[in-house]
Amino acid sequence: MSSAKNIRNIAIIAHVDHGKTTLVDELLKQGGTFRENQATADRMMDSMDLEREKGITIRAKSTSVVWQDHIINIVDTPGHADFGAEVERVMRMVDGVLLLVDAYEGPQAQTRFVLKKALAEGLHPVVFVNKVDRPNSDPEAVHDKVLELFLELEATEDQFNAPFLYGSAKNGFAVRELEDEAKDMIPLFETVLEHVPAPKIEEGQPFRMLVSNIDWDDYVGRVAVGKILSGTVSPGDTVYVARRDGSRVRAKLTRLFTYTGLSSSDAAQGIAGDIVGLAGFEDVDIGETLLGDPEGEPLPFVDIDPPTISME
Numbered sequence: 165m166s167s168a169k170n171i172r173n174i175a176i177i178a179h180v181d182h183g184k185t186t187l188v189d190e191l192l193k194q195g196g197t198f199r200e201n202q203a204t205a206d207r208m209m210d211s212m213d214l215e216r217e218k219g220i221t222i223r224a225k226s227t228s229v230v231w232q233d234h235i236i237n238i239v240d241t242p243g244h245a246d247f248g249a250e251v252e253r254v255m256r257m258v259d260g261v262l263l264l265v266d267a268y269e270g271p272q273a274q275t276r277f278v279l280k281k282a283l284a285e286g287l288h289p290v291v292f293v294n295k296v297d298r299p300n301s302d303p304e305a306v307h308d309k310v311l312e313l314f315l316e317l318e319a320t321e322d323q324f325n326a327p328f329l330y331g332s333a334k335n336g337f338a339v340r341e342l343e344d345e346a347k348d349m350i351p352l353f354e355t356v357l358e359h360v361p362a363p364k365i366e367e368g369q370p371f372r373m374l375v376s377n378i379d380w381d382d383y384v385g386r387v388a389v390g391k392i393l394s395g396t397v398s399p400g401d402t403v404y405v406a407r408r409d410g411s412r413v414r415a416k417l418t419r420l421f422t423y424t425g426l427s428s429s430d431a432a433q434g435i436a437g438d439i440v441g442l443a444g445f446e447d448v449d450i451g452e453t454l455l456g457d458p459e460g461e462p463l464p465f466v467d468i469d470p471p472t473i474s475m476e
């Protein structure tokens with residue numbers, strides 16, 4: 165599993181209650197959660213109290229599922245327009261999106277808001293029409309509504325030709341055609357591996373990573389989360405933070421986290437293409453670049469959430 169070819173990074177897009185949590189749980193159940201290269205388990209993202217209180221997803225979180233020698237990193241996207249810049253950062257970190265739509269309700273406001281950004285970023289969706297077990301569901305009508313939405317959001321022809329799967333997260337199955345026999349989630353795993361490209365990495369270059377998010381761990385402090393664009397990284401390495409103000413700050417990495425299932429674990433090495441969390445910084449912010457080479461080129465700064473624009 166030590167190559168970018170075996171990694172898929174996808175963002176999951178769903179309106180609230182369309183079944184995101186149920187689907188991810190089911191994928192974890194049917195896929196594996198074990199990674200090579202993994203040390204002691206250590207939860208780092210437990211402090212989501214604010215989210216629970218407000219009942220909205222306030223930041224992106226990652227889950228990782230292992231399927232046939234591949235790591236599928238699934239990044240959650242906040243559906244609320246207040247987090248527009250965060251959605252953009254997530255879209256730059258992933259190489260495809262899984263669009264989850266309720267087979268009764270069809271696409272809703274959050275589906276539309278996040279999908280628009282994904283399409284604008286050039287990502288190709290895989291569509292999962294969920295809850296086909298509901299007696300009043302109409303998956304064919306929802307299929308057509310999703311296509312109408314693609315047209316309205318000016319999807320390219322390739323984006324428009326998205327693969328559709330139908331299923332029930334609750335009952336643990338996905339099928340390519342509605343008349344196919346309902347068995348398991350394998351068709352969904354296969355479609356993701358076929359249709360989502362492996363992460364594009366810069367071969368033979370030193371370590372470089374754009375910080376897409378910051379997590380907090382009581383023991384290690386700020387954890388910079390992002391996708392490694394080139395090179396490898398290990399605890400003990402010296403990296404340089406290209407700060408927003410143009411300065412460079414040296415840091416010695418103390419911990420490296422990769423995602424395993426719903427939590428994160430210490431790992432000995434992070435490779436290009438994977439989404440990791442790094443600790444050991446006195447200060448680091450979203451949008452800044454981490455560099456192995458002190459003279460390396462930072463990536464364009466992606467701003468922290470700008471003033472709210474009205475919800476569509």
Ligand code: GDP
Nearest residue numbers: 180181182183184185186294295298332333334
């Ligand atoms: P989320 O808000 O998108 O994370 O949605 P959840 O996964 O929490 O699901 C919302 C509700 O829909 C829960 O009551 C689930 O049990 C239910 N649900 C999820 N998937 C299915 C499905 O395939 N069929 C049916 N009938 N209900 C489902």
